[in-house]
Amino acid sequence: MKPLAEVLRPKNLQDFCAQTHLLNDAHPLKQAINNKQLHSMILWGPSGVGKTTLARIMCTQFEGYFVQLSAVLDGVKELRAVIENAKKYQNIGKQTVLFVDEIHRFNKAQQDAFLPHVESGLIILIGATTENPSFEINRALLSRMSVYVLETLDEKGLMKILQRCLVHLKLTLDQASQERIVSNSGGDARRLINSVEKIAQANLAQLDAQSIDQFLQDNVHSFDKGGDVFYQQLSAFHKSVRGSSPDAALYWMARMLVSGCDPKTIARRLLAIASEDIGNADPRALEISLNAWDVYERLGDKEGCRAIAQAAVYCAVAPKSNALYTAFNKAMSEAKGSGDLPVPKHLCNAPTALMSDLGYGQSYRYSHDEEGGISNGQNYFPEALGEQSYYQPSERGLEIKIAEKLRKIRGEL
DSSP states (O other), rough: OOHHHTTOOOGGGGGOOOOTSSTTEEEEEEEEHHTTTOOOOOEOOOOEEEEEEEEHHHHHHHHHHEEEETTOOOHHHHHHHHHHHHHHHHHHHHHHEEETTTTGGGGHHHTTTTHHHHHOOOOOOEEEEEEEEESSOOHHHHHTTEEEEEOOHHHHHHHHHHHHHHHHHHOOOOOOHHHHHHHHTTHHHHHHHHHHHHHHTOSSSOHHHHHHHHHHTTTSSSOTTTTTHHHHHHHHHHHHHTTTHHHHHHHHHHHHHHTTTTTTHHEEEEEEEHHIGGGGGTTHHHHHHHHHHHHHHHOOOHHHHHHHHHHHHHHHSOOOOOOHHHHHHHHHHHHHHHHHOOOOEEEEEEOOOHHHHTTTTTTOOGGGGGGOOOOOTTTOOOOTOOOOOOOOOSSSSTHHHHHHHHHTTOOOO
């Protein structure tokens, strides 16, 4: 028995309730479909937005020989068989359209195997991926393909799909229950259809919003700890903290947690934020973030996640400065580009008489013996480099006082 998602898969564009931004007559993709002139392409988008369905519909419109591979199950051996068949179809004037699901799972060498056949026009390659093609697809292959971004389905489209499910299953749900299912789907049509199918199979005693909500409560949200969704959510969290929005920081943290993210991943990112985006404007942020991680290790999820949330809010409202981050990057760049410049002799130790005779350590001024504990004018850089000034404190938080101190040290006051 076929899964409901396969039974209800649209067979034409009229029944395809999504991606209107790609399928209007002004868009190059729709024009290619209308003119029956398909080209190699990448369909990039989250799960359940119609990548496979759209590829099949396009092939039907194109009237070509359609073959599908899965990068999870197939490899170069299966590709060779496709190529041999494609040559036979070419001899009778028929174009082969090869659809590769999860194309990002093919390694670079396997992806290279497509190149000559795409270039020669033997196959039209349509790859589907949930990952960013810029990172996951060979540059050479990507340059020969158009990339189309598919979006998560909106409520209107999802509701249409839900109605088709209910009609097919002869199932009746009130409006509140329908809205709950749509909301729970996260823009994923497959998840919605599977949920409705499971509800029908469960023979629930009551079909109302409360019982439906109870049935769906263990739903796993969209999250892939090694994929693009993960990095985008983590990026949103980081930028929310950097942008001083504690509410958005808590939201993205919660989104990641309910989807199965390891809380220690968030704790690690907070440590990076405390150093990169806050720095010496509020050095306590680093300590508080580290303490939150320690609390999590000692207390576990419930209390530990609350401590990480506390650290996230503190970092979000703390004064921001990337002065230290910028200064360290400048110093690293200088160190890489300046070669093996020798340490000035006055900064060297002289543990032997010979080294002392050679001038090691001579003219060094011991700062504790100087006025204010600072040996003003003493150079600490290689002579060929001269005195440098990488660290420029911001006028925020503790760095206001640090900046004032440095101006005195540097003789700017």
